[in-house]
Amino acid sequence: MVSPETMAPPYQRVKHFLKAGLAAGRWPPGALMPSEAELTAEFSVSRMTVNRAIRELQAEGLVQRSQGVGTFAAPLHKVSSTLTIRDLHDEIESRGHVHHAVVHLQRAEAASAALAAQLGVEPGARVFHTLIVHHENGVPLQCEDRFVNPATAPRYGDQDFTRITPTHYLFGATALWRAQYSIEAARATGQEARLLGIAPDEPCLIVVRRTFTREAPITIGRLVHPGTRYGLQGEFEP
């Protein structure tokens, strides 16, 4: 019987050795780490193997390298972090809860000038408009007001959005290339407050998401969440 460490490919053993040392504080941030030659001798592997291990650590941001100088433990100087936004359906299901959607509006409309500019269509052109409220275990959690460019998703008007979310449908039906988000706190509109069953002055978390193919805008969606029922969470490790 052999241990997993003995089984692993050599480059992974080298990588694991270095990673464990960094996690244990053996090389504090900025410290000089072993050279490729030292590791080559230590592990009895070729230099290419050691090089791959270190290069991957570099790609992961754990070490910094300078030609002619050496390899150093990375200072954890990131002052910015990232926050993940998930599809609401997945999020609810992953909590083991029941998601269901009520479609309040699903039709084609003539686009206003401002909307047409954002969707990349002619003013007055027909675009799809849906207004859907998503519930978690029967409680309204999100009011989704969405416009879709029919050039990128011509069948959008025919879908049954009680069975698949617009987000999921559009991910499958279009060639997503880019997405933009903005997040703010504000009041819901009167209609949104009614649909969500909240007071008109209750703070809401509002996400506006726009997505694009390589050529054209796909959709712009306004996602309104009651502040007392929904928040975003993120975690970050170097």
Added chain:
Amino acid sequence: MVSPETMAPPYQRVKHFLKAGLAAGRWPPGALMPSEAELTAEFSVSRMTVNRAIRELQAEGLVQRSQGVGTFAAPLHKVSSTLTIRDLHDEIESRGHVHHAVVHLQRAEAASAALAAQLGVEPGARVFHTLIVHHENGVPLQCEDRFVNPATAPRYGDQDFTRITPTHYLFGATALWRAQYSIEAARATGQEARLLGIAPDEPCLIVVRRTFTREAPITIGRLVHPGTRYGLQGEFEP
């Protein structure tokens, strides 16, 4: 005179060729891409060189590989995206605006039971507490209510936070290992509303951030932003 492409290392030329083809739609998502052997012949380089190019594309999430099958253009099936949170000082400066901070409170206090648990100290132990309002061009933008574990940052109480933000100071003075965020929409407290100069019922974007060293919690901060003045933005490209 030679073009940059001719100068670049072979693995980068291969990588660039594949990346450009993906961006141009030559291999749509899911399509089979050239094998290592084909690229080896095409570029007259060794297989290791081609392998490195493709492996890096895989690490970047642009292609998927299966042993015995082949390399495929990655389907852009990510349904989640990321949003970056920046330090407020950097963010204001990068807009070319002036940041200044007003320190309303800076002292050591006895920790309540709930706070002590979050900071990993004994109930009643002294912890640092600061209450700082950050302004952009003179307009209050963020009310920062922060508690700090003195075990991880013993000099926190002596800093001049009109000159450096707590975030910046703690990044430099501690060995950050992990950070957690939550974002929600809610009303400010009465005190916060007064300090920010807003109505008590105005929706606010509230970020709660907790950071940790490998061993212990460093700080927990509550960052309150008027919803009309501040939002978060993010972008995502595959």
Added chain:
DNA sequence: GAGTGGTCTAGACCACACG
């Protein structure tokens, strides 16, 4: 000049998938 990383080669053996 000695030590470092950056890169490349030509071949090799293996595990895996598919017809």
Added chain:
DNA sequence: GTGTGGTCTAGACCACTCA
């Protein structure tokens, strides 16, 4: 069996940094 990726080797040349 054939083709694919996964990995390793032993050596090589280069550019860079520092004493």
